[in-house]
Amino acid sequence: MNDLPQTLTGLQQALRRRQISCREAIAAQRQRLSQLNQHYHCVVQTLSNEATDPNSGVLSGVGLAHKDIFNTLDRRPGVGHDSGDFQRGLIPATAIARLQRSGASQLAVVSMAEYACGATGENDRFERCVNPLISQAVVGGSSSGSAVAVASAMAYGSLGTDTAGSIRIPAATCALLGLKTTHGLISVDGVYPLAPSLDSVGILTRSAADAAQLLEVAADVELLRPIAKDPLRIKAWVPDIALHPAVAGALEDFARECGVTDWVRQWPDFQVLTHLAEIVLHAEASSTHRAALLEGTSSLAVQAVALAGLVIPQEWHRAALVDRVRHTTAFVQEHLSEHDVLILPALPQPVPDWSTVSSGSPDFDAKQLLALHRYMGFVNYLGCPSVVIPIARDARGLPISVQLVAKPFHERTLLSFAGTVESRRFGAIGFTDHFSKG
Amino acid sequence: MSVLNPTSVNIRSKEDLAAWSSVIEDALAHRKNGATAEEAQRLARILQRLSIAATDAMHHAGLEGATSSNQDAFSRALIALSNE
Numbered sequence: 337m338n339d340l341p342q343t344l345t346g347l348q349q350a351l352r353r354r355q356i357s358c359r360e361a362i363a364a365q366r367q368r369l370s371q372l373n374q375h376y377h378c379v380v381q382t383l384s385n386e387a388t389d390p391n392s393g394v395l396s397g398v399g400l401a402h403k404d405i406f407n408t409l410d411r412r413p414g415v416g417h418d419s420g421d422f423q424r425g426l427i428p429a430t431a432i433a434r435l436q437r438s439g440a441s442q443l444a445v446v447s448m449a450e451y452a453c454g455a456t457g458e459n460d461r462f463e464r465c466v467n468p469l470i471s472q473a474v475v476g477g478s479s480s481g482s483a484v485a486v487a488s489a490m491a492y493g494s495l496g497t498d499t500a501g502s503i504r505i506p507a508a509t510c511a512l513l514g515l516k517t518t519h520g521l522i523s524v525d526g527v528y529p530l531a532p533s534l535d536s537v538g539i540l541t542r543s544a545a546d547a548a549q550l551l552e553v554a555a556d557v558e559l560l561r562p563i564a565k566d567p568l569r570i571k572a573w574v575p576d577i578a579l580h581p582a583v584a585g586a587l588e589d590f591a592r593e594c595g596v597t598d599w600v601r602q603w604p605d606f607q608v609l610t611h612l613a614e615i616v617l618h619a620e621a622s623s624t625h626r627a628a629l630l631e632g633t634s635s636l637a638v639q640a641v642a643l644a645g646l647v648i649p650q651e652w653h654r655a656a657l658v659d660r661v662r663h664t665t666a667f668v669q670e671h672l673s674e675h676d677v678l679i680l681p682a683l684p685q686p687v688p689d690w691s692t693v694s695s696g697s698p699d700f701d702a703k704q705l706l707a708l709h710r711y712m713g714f715v716n717y718l719g720c721p722s723v724v725i726p727i728a729r730d731a732r733g734l735p736i737s738v739q740l741v742a743k744p745f746h747e748r749t750l751l752s753f754a755g756t757v758e759s760r761r762f763g764a765i766g767f768t769d770h771f772s773k774g
Numbered sequence: 775m776s777v778l779n780p781t782s783v784n785i786r787s788k789e790d791l792a793a794w795s796s797v798i799e800d801a802l803a804h805r806k807n808g809a810t811a812e813e814a815q816r817l818a819r820i821l822q823r824l825s826i827a828a829t830d831a832m833h834h835a836g837l838e839g840a841t842s843s844n845q846d847a848f849s850r851a852l853i854a855l856s857n858e
Binding site: 518519520532533559561619620622623626630646650653654657658660661664665668669673719743744745746 | 838
């Protein structure tokens with residue numbers, strides 16, 4: 337078999353038809369990863385961690401490459417700060433171990449923003465990774481290497497983490513599906529923290545079916561709720577300010593195509609929820625990086641996220657956490673008690689270029705950088721699951737993505753809906769290949 | 775642990791804070807007992823550092839405590855909301 341299939345489910349079909357063996361598939365994927373990394377620069381280290389038994393399990397023959405934030409066998413993650421190192425006896429993070437027990441092989445660890453602090457993949461400690469769609473387009477962060485590895489077909493999927501958009505932003509810049517799971521659905525054991533109240537492990541893939549397979553293995557499935565009955569009841573929020581006309585138009589067209597009749601016109605709580613998310617993020621990030629902040633050894637990226645937390649009153653943080661149950665309950669009752677899915681923006685603007693969102697660039701525009709996570713952090717505060725998928729192309733052929741939110745533990749409904757959109761809009765071969773390559 | 779020659783001020787728990795409190799009391803007694811001007815200045819600086827470190831430590835402990843104590847309640851709420 338000369339060409340590997342583009343999606344995980346496509347590979348599984350080839351394996352079932354015996355067009356390729358598991359061992360041949362892994363060898364071919366390792367070769368492909370090595371070749372493509374010469375162009376896209378997202379690999380921190382290749383691994384030889386084969387599955388416990390690469391010939392048995394639902395993910396046998398499948399190669400994955402995860403964000404360098406997870407403990408792996410005998411290896412401490414570098415977390416975007418260094419290249420990690422050998423640590424005898426270190427056991428893999430729970431989520432990684434589950435995937436390996438199901439037959440998946442981890443081919444590599446991939447790059448990220450330092451300590452998961454950044455809405456882009458900017459990280460001076462590593463070579464800049466390249467967006468496979470258009471090289472000058474930014475790769476969102478902090479799970480930037482994950483997005484590049486999957487979008488370039490170096491790996492069939494990647495686990496990342498999302499504290500304020502760190503899976504969904506890179507997915508939106510690279511035409512991928514990015515799933516931020518319900519807080520607590522996938523174990524964070526063996527994962528380097530940023531803000532524990534907000535941190536979620538999630539998944540980046542090229543298709544909804546691929547994400548569903550990885551989710552069923554990595555998550556505590558007894559918590560997952562069944563898929564909601566058809567027809568899904570869908571509500572949409574298209575904010576009337578600060579949304580680029582092309583993005584607003586694509587969202588409205590998409591919502592109408594989905595049969596939305598119930599529109600959120602005004603949502604004042606959004607600003608409140610965003611503010612509360614920021615308090616928790618800054619306070620807990622400062623706690624995670626306290627020693628380096630006090631010693632003055634933390635990087636600018638970490639300072640940007642964590643420094644403010646040193647002076648946030650403890651009472652604000654405590655109150656933000658105490659009020660969290662009330663806010664999440666109110667959100668679910670207002671938006672999801674009579675609806676299965678809420679549609680809202682992912683990025684408020686077309687995918688920007690590196691030059692406009694890189695801090696050292698003469699064209700740097702702080703507003704564009706901050707806009708990348710405008711619609712992200714509040715979902716982490718609410719703890720709800722969220723999926724980002726591409727739905728249209730902008731003037732350059734880059735993806736315009738939408739964000740779909742559901743009640744806690746209703747990931748199956750989100751992925752089922754994403755799968756329907758995928759096949760309706762793009763056929764059955766995944767999202768990513770329908771966007772610019774250059 | 776000597777106030778006049780502290781190698782570091784590292785307070786991570788209430789026990790650490792209690793230990794440093796006794797050192798502070800010693801320092802105050804030392805000042806009362808006729809320290810030189812230089813020693814008094816040094817003590818003042820150390821006490822200031824201790825005060826900042828103690829405030830920071832309490833802040834840090836409070837943050838960590840609030841984070842962990844609210845996790846369980848939030849997890850239970852998420853499960854309840856999933857069934858609504």
